[in-house]
Amino acid sequence: MICGFDYGTSNCAIGIEHEASVQLVPLEGTNTFLPSTLYALDRDLITEFVARHIGAEQERQDFVTLRRNILTRAQRVRREEDLDDDEQTLFFGRAAFSEYFQWPDEGYFVKSPKSFLGGTGLREQHICFFEDVVTAMMQNIKRRSEQNLGKELTHTVIGRPVNFQGVDADASNRQALDILTTAGKRAGFKEIEFLYEPIAAGLDFEASITENKTVLVVDIGGGTTDCAMVRMGPDYVKKSDRSADFLAHTGERVGGNDLDIRVAGKHLMPLFGMESTLKTGLPMPTQLYWNAVTTNDVSALATFSSLETKLQMEQLRLDATEPTLIDRFIHLREEKHNYHLVRNAEEAKIVLSDALEHRVQLDYIEAGLNTLMTREQFSVSIQPPLEKMLSLMSEAVQQAGDKPDVIYMTGGSAKSPVIRRAIQDRIGDVPVLDGDHFGSVAAGLTVWAQRIFK
Structure with missing residues (x-):
């Protein structure tokens, strides 16, 4: 069966042709859009999930050979955590958010992995890891779609941006498309083509x-x-x-992620001391705060999670005129709430499309913690x-x-x-x-898939 696959940064969708029109397939209950998120009880269990869900025997054996060391570690995790062989270890979409909000510091949470594809300076193990994350997500989406349709999806057109990254665009695009192709094949697609996402959206409009x-x-x-x-x-x-x-x-x-990051930095991070001062009268260094909320940058996240950052924050607490704000920031880092904070910023952006103001509630940080944001403030911050x-x-x-x-x-x-x-x-x-702000790309990809594969 032929489909269009919108593997999006924020959401994923699958489209098929049904009775001469495009239909999006429900992926999560009645929802046709699945948030691009994954939560694993342990990072190595992502690779194990991929190995278990590769359908072709030879391809599965080849993958097991490539990832033997990681799969051995995954078995060790299962023994140490007393996980049954059939126990769920990966969660996707809204379920991934739910697990992360409940256990932010226990498992491994990934949001918008597409934004990392094509990154420069990635080592081979990083590329392999992104292959496994994308494959696991595609396997899950393909399986959900096939269960809903009662048919196998074999041919697909996947959407792609004009450029995945801004630096060395040609090499970046090749790397990203290689990862998506490998993931799609391991998910079970027999034929894969790509189409620029704005062109896909335009095809939907053209009809x-x-x-x-x-x-x-x-x-x-x-x-x-x-x-x-x-x-x-x-x-x-x-x-x-x-x-x-x-x-x-x-x-x-x-x-959209960049808008969310700007909102989180400009409007939420002051609650954690970003605009406070040091005892010397100098302003608080801001790079730590931007590292915390720049959730689409691997190096920024790695720096924020590092021991060096932990020690720097402890020193800033001693030097700050408002140490309680730095205590709050330290708590955010220790509990890995930075993704949650950016999610709050995204929700504010959505609400402010219809409302002139929105109160952001941060009770998961501290009881009663909140801040009011206006549409005008949003406008200034995203410039x-x-x-x-x-x-x-x-x-x-x-x-x-x-x-x-x-x-x-x-x-x-x-x-x-x-x-x-x-x-x-x-x-x-x-x-x-x-257009359909979320479904236009998937619909256009489906139109093009029907045109080139039939």
């Missing part, structure tokens, strides 16, 4: 328009913002080769990443040498009126239309 237009497709995903200038409409929709219709595309590693997004849109229009007839917006963060207003101010008096 609904009745006259030819030049469309600026803007896909603000969790990890990247991708833009494409595309000729669309009745004269183009049936073409199998659309290369001449794609006038320009731009993309960069800046997305650096928002400016990068606007520049990508302007660049796509400039490359195309033509003004768009319409701007088609997709991606969760595209709902924000702050972002929509900024886009209209930058691009000019062009109608801005909304």
